[in-house]
Amino acid sequence: MTASLHLLAALVALTGLVAALSILVGTRRVDLSLGVFLDLLVAAGLLRLAAASTWTAIIGAGAIVLIRQLVMWAFRRGGRAVGGWRSLLSRHPWTESTP
Amino acid sequence: MPPLLGDQAETTLQHVVSLLVIFVEAAGAFVIVVGAVWAFVGFVRVLVARGNAEMFVPVRLLLGRFLTLGLEFQLASDVLRTAVSPSFEELGKLAAVATIRTALNYFLTREIAEERRQVAEARAAGEQARQGTAQQAGDTR
Numbered sequence: 001m002t003a004s005l006h007l008l009a010a011l012v013a014l015t016g017l018v019a020a021l022s023i024l025v026g027t028r029r030v031d032l033s034l035g036v037f038l039d040l041l042v043a044a045g046l047l048r049l050a051a052a053s054t055w056t057a058i059i060g061a062g063a064i065v066l067i068r069q070l071v072m073w074a075f076r077r078g079g080r081a082v083g084g085w086r087s088l089l090s091r092h093p094w095t096e097s098t099p
Numbered sequence: 100m101p102p103l104l105g106d107q108a109e110t111t112l113q114h115v116v117s118l119l120v121i122f123v124e125a126a127g128a129f130v131i132v133v134g135a136v137w138a139f140v141g142f143v144r145v146l147v148a149r150g151n152a153e154m155f156v157p158v159r160l161l162l163g164r165f166l167t168l169g170l171e172f173q174l175a176s177d178v179l180r181t182a183v184s185p186s187f188e189e190l191g192k193l194a195a196v197a198t199i200r201t202a203l204n205y206f207l208t209r210e211i212a213e214e215r216r217q218v219a220e221a222r223a224a225g226e227q228a229r230q231g232t233a234q235q236a237g238d239t240r
Contacts, residue, residue, distance in 0.1 A: 012131075019143075023146065026146045032155055036155070039159060039162055039163070046200075050124050053192050062199045065202065065203050072210075
């Protein structure tokens with residue numbers, strides 16, 4: 001069962017990568033594709049944890065959950081941040097167009 | 100104080116609990132795999148239909164619900180394992196795993212509730228807009 005779960009975890013992670021790339025190409029939405037990728041990576045991490053509760057698997061699952069939450073939080077705030085960065089860039093002397 | 104159970108009974112109980120742990124863990128893994136496959140098929144269908152970004156939301160909500168359900172099974176197996184964990188290291192691992200799974204369950208439940216609220220608000224706003232348009236069309240006649 002352990003070997004099967006490891007194989008399933010690898011397949012789910014690969015599925016996540018394929019789905020994310022397809023969504024990125026189809027919609028050109030980084031937040032959407034990254035969200036899907038991280039969701040399926042979390043699923044793979046949980047399967048790996050079910051296969052064997054080693055400290056490596058535990059730390060790996062914890063890290064992917066933490067990264068997922070940080071990325072989701074960053075994208076939720078991204079609407080305000082991107083507008084701020086774009087306005088900052090437009091005022092920067094290097095990016096202002098010369099008359 | 101004499102032990103509550105004899106050695107043989109305790110060994111039998113440990114075997115039974117170990118079997119239950121395997122069964123419950125397998126059920127949790129099965130739910131997660133089914134959710135991942137179902138979500139992948141859903142994403143492909145939306146992509147093929149050239150749907151917009153909002154059409155991916157129900158698929159992600161579905162994956163979140165499957166992960167939450169799978170996590171409930173895996174948390175149950177963690178609780179069962181505490182009955183047969185002999186060493187502090189095993190207990191430490193169980194505590195770490197249960198913490199990760201509980202935290203993820205909390206975040207997923209919150210995200211699902213938030214997405215449902217937004218979908219309901221969007222639907223209500225759409226209904227109001229449709230009713231307003233119909234009323235205006237009736238008034239102008």
